[in-house]
Amino acid sequence: MSIVAVVGNKGGTGKTTLSLNLAAGLCRRDTVIIVDADPQQSAYQWRLIGDETNGLPSVVAAAQGLEKTVDALRAAHAHVVIDCPPSIKAPQTEHALRIADYALIPVQPSPMDLWATAHIARVVERLRPENPGLRALIVMSQIEPRTTLSRLMPEAAAELDLPVADAGLRRRSIHRHCVLEGRTVFQAGRRGEAAAAEIEALIAEMFDHD
Numbered sequence: 755m756s757i758v759a760v761v762g763n764k765g766g767t768g769k770t771t772l773s774l775n776l777a778a779g780l781c782r783r784d785t786v787i788i789v790d791a792d793p794q795q796s797a798y799q800w801r802l803i804g805d806e807t808n809g810l811p812s813v814v815a816a817a818q819g820l821e822k823t824v825d826a827l828r829a830a831h832a833h834v835v836i837d838c839p840p841s842i843k844a845p846q847t848e849h850a851l852r853i854a855d856y857a858l859i860p861v862q863p864s865p866m867d868l869w870a871t872a873h874i875a876r877v878v879e880r881l882r883p884e885n886p887g888l889r890a891l892i893v894m895s896q897i898e899p900r901t902t903l904s905r906l907m908p909e910a911a912a913e914l915d916l917p918v919a920d921a922g923l924r925r926r927s928i929h930r931h932c933v934l935e936g937r938t939v940f941q942a943g944r945r946g947e948a949a950a951a952e953i954e955a956l957i958a959e960m961f962d963h964d
Contacts, residue, residue, distance in 0.1 A: 814827065821852075
């Protein structure tokens with residue numbers, strides 16, 4: 755069983771999109787539940803508009819009492835994916851990092867995102883004595899391969915003393931369409947194939963060595 759916290763320190767990084775699609779990819783392998791720890795409850799609202807029969811993972815809202823909620827769910831699910839608030843100062847984020855096996859940190863190709871991520875790296879390091887098994891991984895998000903900034907960002911992110919995932923997520927309109935429709939890229943047919951392959955590559959990078 756694994757607990758995966760998806761963490762960000764500013765909005766717009768694709769944190770909730772990654773949480774939803776990561777859970778959907780894991781759901782193809784085993785039992786998964788999403789814990790929406792963000793007070794905005796975007797993931798929870800997404801699930802409310804989704805089709806109950808399409809095999810999407812369930813979402814539990816837990817802006818309060820996160821650790822108790824995860825403890826109650828972990829025995830019945832192979833994976834728990836926590837969608838954290840977009841702030842490292844939020845108590846839910848720190849609680850998630852204390853109990854998580856993995857912390858995924860989506861970062862857009864922008865200097866401001868990189869600066870914001872530096873604060874996450876410091877908190878991860880501070881919590882290591884309490885959670886020595888935590889594996890933190892920067893995930894390059896909304897990549898535009900033709901831009902110089904997107905090409906340079908993985909090297910710049912490596913300066914944060916956190917590993918950068920080989921798998922990255924390109925900027926794709928299919929992500930926005932799926933969220934609006936209560937789906938993930940795995941339910942989008944051929945239009946979602948490339949995006950789904952990126953999520954699958956990230957899952958393989960995280961779990962295939964276990």
